Amino acid sequence: MKILSVSNLNQSFGSRHVLNDISFDIKSGTIVGLVGPNGAGKSTIMKDILGLLDYQSGTITVAGTNTSFQDHRPLKQVGALIEYPGLYPFLTGWDNLKLFATSTVNVEKVVSGLHMSSYIKKRAGHYSLGMKQKLGIALALVNEPDLVILDEPMNGLDPQSVKDLRDLIKQMAENGTTFLISSHILSELEKLADDLIVIKKGRIIQHTSMKEMLNQDSHFIILKTSDDRAANSLVVNAGYQVTASQPLTIIESESDEVAKILSLLSENNIEVIDFQHNEGNLEHSLLTVLAEEKV
Numbered sequence: 001m002k003i004l005s006v007s008n009l010n011q012s013f014g015s016r017h018v019l020n021d022i023s024f025d026i027k028s029g030t031i032v033g034l035v036g037p038n039g040a041g042k043s044t045i046m047k048d049i050l051g052l053l054d055y056q057s058g059t060i061t062v063a064g065t066n067t068s069f070q071d072h073r074p075l076k077q078v079g080a081l082i083e084y085p086g087l088y089p090f091l092t093g094w095d096n097l098k099l100f101a102t103s104t105v106n107v108e109k110v111v112s113g114l115h116m117s118s119y120i121k122k123r124a125g126h127y128s129l130g131m132k133q134k135l136g137i138a139l140a141l142v143n144e145p146d147l148v149i150l151d152e153p154m155n156g157l158d159p160q161s162v163k164d165l166r167d168l169i170k171q172m173a174e175n176g177t178t179f180l181i182s183s184h185i186l187s188e189l190e191k192l193a194d195d196l197i198v199i200k201k202g203r204i205i206q207h208t209s210m211k212e213m214l215n216q217d218s219h220f221i222i223l224k225t226s227d228d229r230a231a232n233s234l235v236v237n238a239g240y241q242v243t244a245s246q247p248l249t250i251i252e253s254e255s256d257e258v259a260k261i262l263s264l265l266s267e268n269n270i271e272v273i274d275f276q277h278n279e280g281n282l283e284h285s286l287l288t289v290l291a292e293e294k295v
């Protein structure tokens with residue numbers, strides 16, 4: 001089922017056209033990453049979905065019902081963190097959550113999922129930047145919404161908190177929650193997102209699965225052997241494409257090539273001392289996609 005559908009969305013600020021005919025659908029239970037350069041329009045898309053801006057044209061539906069600046073009703077099933085979390089500084093983290101939560105059990109669950117119990121009973125105004133960010137995320141997740149929109153949620157979080165957040169998001173997605181997450185931390189998004197929407201200058205230039213995105217990147221094998229020269233001529237003679245001899249770097253064009261190359265070397269008594277398998281990374285793929293797209 002489609003939980004979110006955006007079609008032909010156009011947003012201008014004065015004479016500046018910031019979003020151009022943005023259209024995409026998101027299926028329930030998926031984690032979608034929204035990526036693109038600074039100023040591409042990611043936050044603006046999120047604000048439009050959340051009814052925070054008055055867009056010029058287009059349609060946005062959440063679970064099949066139209067939502068807009070004028071009509072927020074479908075947003076009851078949506079949790080969000082956009083820019084800075086709106087917190088009550090004189091209330092404790094717990095009371096901030098209680099104010100929005102539909103049950104104490106939900107507060108307990110999110111506090112334990114994000115490991116916030118050591119400070120949750122302290123005033124939010126005294127929290128560090130990362131603690132405030134986690135409380136903002138907890139507020140977005142507390143009522144187990146159908147759709148969660150998070151703008152740069154990993155900003156300011158320590159590595160353990162990033163992992164806690166990733167685990168919680170994955171667990172919620174398995175239970176049917178859908179996530180739209182913008183982030184510049186591509187290594188994290190690579191671990192988290194099922195699909196990616198790439199924005200450049202207010203246009204969608206790709207909407208693809210993470211797997212396909214990573215497959216666009218070249219895969220290669222880097223080897224250090226007991227005899228690199230002999231290994232080099234062996235693999236070249238066997239028809240593999242070698243891009244460098246020091247260290248020996250072989251382009252992998254099919255998925256079972258690693259095993260074939262390793263057995264070829266072993267049959268010829270060449271020992272493998274070190275082995276690296278580069279299966280593509282999001283940063284490299286994304287930079288390539290952005291550089292190729294002339295908009």
Ligand SMILES: Nc1ncnc2c1ncn2[C@@H]1O[C@H](COP(=O)(O)OP(=O)(O)OP(=O)(O)O)[C@@H](O)[C@H]1O
Nearest residue numbers: 013014016018036037038039040041042043044045
């Ligand atoms: N309220 C506003 N008034 C005028 N221009 C705006 C407003 N909000 C955003 N913009 C402009 O719209 C463009 C898109 O901004 P947006 O914040 O959506 O980008 P972004 O992709 O989220 O960038 P970043 O990665 O830096 O957060 C930018 O050029 C920005 O200057």
